[in-house]
Amino acid sequence: MPLPTLWLSLLLVPVLVAAPASAETYESEQARFRTVVLTDGLAHPWGLAFLADGGILISERPGRLRVLRDGNLSAPIEGVPEVVDRGQGGMLDVAVGPDHGETGWIYIALSGPGEGGIGTQIWRGRLDGGRWIDGEKLFEMQRTSRSGFHFGSRIAFDPDGRLYFSIGDRGEMRRAQVVGDEAGRIHRIEADGSVPPDNPFLDDPQAMPSAFTRGNRNPQGMAAHPETGEIWIHEHGPRGGDEINIVRAGENYGWPEVTHGIDYSGAVISERERAPGFADPLYVWDPSIAPSGMAFYTGAAFPEWQGDLFVGALKFRLLVRLELDGERVVGEERMLERELGRIRAVEQGPDGLLYLLTDARNGLLVRLEPVE
Ligand SMILES: [Ca+2]
Structure with a gap:
């Protein structure tokens, strides 16, 4: 290789490496945008x-919280509650x-150790520098399991x-219908934990005081509607039965008595898709699609996206944009299919941009920015 060419290639290499790995530009139905990787190196991030x-x-599912500030990812926050990192469990939503601006309270959901197995816990705490205080x-879930x-x-x-x-x-699908069980439902508490x-x-007297619904299979997306204030969820269904529901007091969402899906084995779970x-x-x-995250x-x-509902997808590795007319979904667009990986979380930032977490051993925080 002639010397000038060698020098040129040496000069070019650092430039190529320094370019953001996926500052790609995409055309979608209603907007041009680019994806900017704000950080990588996140171990199965779950919530932001x-x-x-x-x-x-x-949050990182194996049991850590980190803060990205001015482009720098902090060391794990010290003193966080113990989690059990097993299967789909660990450090989950944040x-x-x-009143966070005045009080500093942050909230976390995790699967923690309990008598006889693992159970969901909800905590609040504050950050003091790099410490959880x-x-x-x-x-704390009472009916734990392995x-x-x-x-x-x-x-x-x-x-x-x-x-x-x-x-x-x-x-254990039956638990979603058992009065007095904590599993398979949405719970509601005050911000201080009271009922x-x-x-x-x-x-x-048999029911859990915090229970607000039942018959939910596995909701991993939840957001308050910006106009009605109602809580919307989606839930992983069995094969062919992921759902979006609006959370209403005392409602029964049917799992497993009614479902649009079938078991992964192909077995019929219920003959009924709906019932009184x-x-x-x-x-x-x-x-x-295996939905996770919702905003x-x-x-x-x-x-053009105002009023739309965004949902991440694990299995299909994409971002869904749903157009709404009140409580009706009137359009679905699928974006970023197989571009970023399994999308675990979707949130809108205070800057009005969309943020995504990808679920991987080397997970990413990605921001969608408009392109003229
Ligand atoms: Ca249902």
Whole structure:
């Protein structure tokens, strides 16, 4: 190789390496955007939340919390609650409380050790530099099990500041219909962990006071509607039965009595797709996309996307944009298919941009930015 050419290639190599790995530009139905990788090196990241000081709090399923601030990913936060990293369990969703700017409270959902197995726990605490302080366990599942399946564990707040969280059926479908069980439903508590006086099952001495619904299989997406304030979820169905539902007090979402899906073995779970007494889903994915993460878009950066619902997909490795007309889904666009990987979380940032986490041993935090 002539010397000038060698020099040229040596000069070019660092330039190519330094370019963001996937600052790719995409054309979608209603917007041009690029994906910018803000950080890699995240071990199976699961949830993210935007802190008042500008940092981005990220959970890693094996049991860590980190903060991305000014482009730098922190060391793991010290002193976080113990988790059991098994199967789908570990350090799961994170959220900031409604008064986070004044109080600093952050909320986490995790699968923790309990008597006889693993159970969902909801905690709140504060960050002091690189430490977790003032930790309070707000909820602890009593009926633990050794299963590594179906923890649910998304967190969302409604406009009244009440905290909703999901627990999946833990791989035992019947639990979703058992009164008094904690699995297979959405729960609602106050931000301090107490039970709201108007929770729907308080008159039933057998029911869990925090229970708000039942018949949910494994909800891993949850967000408050920006106009109605209602909590929307999606849930992993069996084969061919992922659902979107609106969380309403005391409602039974049917699992496994009614479902649009069949078992992964091909066996029929229920002959019925609907029945009296069970809420119909707003929307069903068949085949299943394995949805995770959910955000309503309200930002100014993508005017055409305002009012749309974004959902990540694990199995199909894509981002779904749903157009809504009230409570009806009137359009679905699939974006970024196989471009980034399994999408675990979707959130809108305070800057009006969309943020995604990819579920991988070397997971990414990615931001979607408009391109003229
Ligand atoms: Ca259902």
